[in-house]
Amino acid sequence: MKNEDLRAQFQIMTRHFGFLNKSCCSAGGFDISLIQSHILYEIDHQHKASVQKVADVLGTDITTFSRQIQSLIKMNLVKKTPDPDDRRVYILSLTTEGTYVATSIDQQINAYLNEVFSHMNEFEQETVIRSIKLLNNAMTKSSVCCTPPLG
Structure with missing residues (x-):
């Protein structure tokens, strides 16, 4: 596949997933914006999710990340508390409303993916999932992963 064809496929997939939309989900x-949904997901799935740890996992600079956290705190979806073992570190956790929103987003995304996968047979589904895992693994090993292309 030529590079421009490959890029076109990723562009189409980005649009289909709605990654360019102002908000990814309502719950x-x-x-909720795409970055906010990623933050809620990481807080929900990490043990003792510190501000720095979640920002690092998402590859977001701390200033932008802090603004998003403040927004989620104002929405009463996230709590930020000092770590009792190290008062310089802040631990993020979901409020009851935050847990509800995160669960609702998970259900929406899973329903969407189940509907998409319903148009494939079992072999095709397994092939796509295996291919996504291979791509994620290769991206993890890439020296340019998670950074915009240099122009």
Whole structure:
């Protein structure tokens, strides 16, 4: 496959997933941006999710990340508390509303993916999942992973 064809396929997939939309999801009366949904997911799935740890996992600079956290705190979806073992570190956790919103987003995304996968047979589904895992693994090993292309 030529590079421009490959890029076109990723562009189409990005649009289909709605990655360019202003908000990715609505849940619990909140319009949640894509980055906010990623933050909620990471907080929900990490043990003792510190501000720095979540920002690092998402590859987000700490200033931008802090603004997003403040926004989620104002929405009463996230709590930020000092780590009792190291008062310089802040631990993020979901509020009850935050857990509801995160669960609702998970359900929406899973329903969407299940509907998409319903158009494939079992072999095709397994092939796509295996290919996504291979691609993620290769991206992890790449020296340019998670950074914009240099122009």
